[in-house]
Amino acid sequence: MSTWRQFFTYNKYTQIAARAVRQSLKENERLAAEKRGSTVLRYQHWEGGKGGEQVNK
Amino acid sequence: MSALRLISSVARRRVPPSLTLGRRGYAEATDKINLSLVLPHQVRNLHSTDVVQVNLAAATGDMGILANHVPSIEPLRPGLVEVIESAGSSKKWFVSGGFATVHPNNKLTVNAIEAAPLEDFSPEAVRTNLQEAHRVLSGNGSEEDKAEARIEADVYEALQHALGTK
Numbered sequence: 001m002s003t004w005r006q007f008f009t010y011n012k013y014t015q016i017a018a019r020a021v022r023q024s025l026k027e028n029e030r031l032a033a034e035k036r037g038s039t040v041l042r043y044q045h046w047e048g049g050k051g052g053e054q055v056n057k
Numbered sequence: 058m059s060a061l062r063l064i065s066s067v068a069r070r071r072v073p074p075s076l077t078l079g080r081r082g083y084a085e086a087t088d089k090i091n092l093s094l095v096l097p098h099q100v101r102n103l104h105s106t107d108v109v110q111v112n113l114a115a116a117t118g119d120m121g122i123l124a125n126h127v128p129s130i131e132p133l134r135p136g137l138v139e140v141i142e143s144a145g146s147s148k149k150w151f152v153s154g155g156f157a158t159v160h161p162n163n164k165l166t167v168n169a170i171e172a173a174p175l176e177d178f179s180p181e182a183v184r185t186n187l188q189e190a191h192r193v194l195s196g197n198g199s200e201e202d203k204a205e206a207r208i209e210a211d212v213y214e215a216l217q218h219a220l221g222t223k
Contacts, residue, residue: 003204003207004204004205004207004208006204007200007201007204007205008204008205013154013208014153014154014155014170015170016205016208016209017135017153017154017170017171017208017209017211017212018153018154018170018171019209020135020153020186020208020209020212020213021135021151021152021153021171021172021173021212021216022171023182023186024178024179024182024183024186024212024213024216025173025177025178025179025182026177026178026179026182027179029173029177030182033171036097036098
């Protein structure tokens with residue numbers, strides 16, 4: 001069961017499982033859910049007290 | 058006869074008084090545990106509701122959480138979370154995995170990324186997705202693609218099992 005450990009972090013694993021759940025919803029629920037799936041991580045690099053650009057992943 | 062009485066009174070006295078304080082008991086039938094089902098987007102979940110029992114699909118096996126459960130942290134498999142609010146009425150949710158944390162003050166928090174009531178799932182979509190995942194598994198993609206398909210196949214199989222037992 002834990003064969004994915006050699007490829008993925010736990011983060012990636014839960015995102016894959018969540019994506020699978022989203023794709024199994026009924027039609028109208030799925031459309032709303034797909035929007036949630038587009039952003040997994042949002043980060044911004046700070047240097048010298050100034051923030052860089054916010055990046056969506 | 059008097060010897061028996063002496064032994065029994067000695068035995069009674071030997072119980073240290075500290076043992077009676079804070080003794081964990083078993084849950085009564087009417088005790089409730091406070092459940093919060095928390096998702097990142099938090100559109101629709103249970104927040105701080107008192108329920109009688111919660112059945113979880115933990116990674117180590119299925120378990121049922123009653124009131125006054127010992128504090129524990131359990132990783133969850135993609136599977137059913139059944140919430141029994143009072144004798145007779147239960148609601149079933151399918152969660153994509155995550156963690157269930159029982160806190161010392163009789164609170165249970167279930168963290169997951171995606172969860173939905175069983176009624177919101179479409180069996181045809183699950184069947185199609187499962188076939189797709191099996192196709193990738195038996196194809197000749199990379200090991201990483203196959204691992205990904207394996208994860209998805211586990212989720213779909215758990216979903217089918219959950220929908221079948223609705």
